[in-house]
Amino acid sequence: MELAGVGIWSSQLRYGDQSESSDAAAELDELGFTALWIPDVGGPVLEAVGSLLAATKRTVIATGILNLWMHSPADVAEGYSALTDKHGDRFLLGIGVSHAPLIDAGQPGRYRKPLAATTSFLDGLDSAPRPVPSEGRVLAALGPKMLALSASRARGAHPYLVTPEHTATARATLGSGPLLLPEQTVILTDDADEAHSIGTDWLRSYLALPNYANNLLRSGFSEDDLAQVSPRLFDAIIAWGDEEAILRRVAEHHAAGADHVCVQVLLADPTAFPREQWRRIAAAVN
Template sequence: MKEIIGKYGIWNGGGLRAEDPSRRGERAEAAAELEELGFGAIWLGGSSSAANAAPLLEATSRVVVGTSIQSIWDHEAEAAAVSHTDLNAAHSGRFVLGLGVSHAKLAEQYRRPYSALVSYLDALDGAGAPAEGRVLAALGPRTIELARDRAAGSIPYLITADQTARSRELLGDTPLLAPELKVVLESDPARARTLARDCLAIYLGLPNYTDNFLRNGFTEDDFKDGGSDRLVDAVFAWGSDDRIRARVDEFIAAGADHVALQVVDGGTRYDLPRQAWRRLAALLA
């Protein structure tokens, strides 16, 4: 997987995975442009699925498309295995099944998430879905080790460069490590941090993320008033092109094989920030 995914990808939480048929052509055009811009992967955020990935795979010829994540509570493992096999057969192995346990506030069935994830992987194995075609959204040590032993690697969301380094230590050298990183293309500190806090607010209400921050050196004080400057600056890249490039490089230096870049610009989740994607491609070139 490392050989085809490249160093940089785009993470998009709504616009590219939306199901509005009237915008299918626009989504296909945007995916094709991302491929032309040189991004190695498109990661579909939220509770995405193979069905969301299929149109983007049809519109492209090289870029990898992955779910980030497909919730284990929303899709039966056997059906997920069939979709995984069919998409990869049709599109030269370019579909990656990114799996996660979501959050207690978002999934009514949420119980014993680690055990549920292990059982889900067992069912995928039983249905013939190869471990090398899936990755896990792994934050805690046990899940990172599961990503090492039962998948092709980890696609952690909302982590720092320091946490990336610790994930690499647990994963070892071979598995894929592809953290998501939020990017604010804004040089004014007040404006950049305001946009960042607006985006961060929902995550500070989800214990999976706040517990992970606490495990990694942050305190409850860092969650007040929309997030401390220390927290915002650790999980967002903002500023000049040179500064943003340096932050991305920091994650690579910490052990990331690939960084999934999410543009944060204050727009709606269904926007396609194509001009921002072009600027990102230019500053990463």
């Protein structure tokens, strides 16, 4: 499995209409994207991975991320083995510890010691009858401790909601060997008002999660930046404009040390598949 270039991160591929998801995945495969990433906020994520693997021929299917609180290591290891037996080496298991407000909403106090919880989950994958190999998994990582765990217990890191400057810091922490696979959110419009109309509430929802807020504060943004969703913060996290503007931001991540950048396209309708935008990005990349 080689991961380079540009991929697509999409909630629609996971939670949208399954028929359109399969059709879109097949097209994305033909368009040359090197990986398709899907989130996990509940439901049978490995079944979704299997559907996308079946719909594609070459592209890697990655979880970005599999929520470790929602699955047992034994079940994940068994599912990973079944999928790789059937589809070959095209499944990248991205694992993450999620966020306290999301996990504690259903079971108050469950979210605790995220680094220890991640280590325990990896131990479970390693001790399964058919272990998930370290080269077949990456970790959602923002801070230095989780990045270090990504280097020692996985193939690398998948940071989300980050800047190219964070990518440079993450590469310095990881060293030269592990993969660094950041997500980059984009809006294909030259209209600043339209971009902010689409992206501000989306970004604000993530700023309510302590892991992301704290990482941005570590990255040099202020409490006021986060409270107001300042133009400085918005432009640093969301790349908007034409294809050239999008690829310029992707290139900044690559120059900072990213091996692969997965692009998430936002639309005014968050449930719609951004297929026209995916085609435009693919044409610009290729």
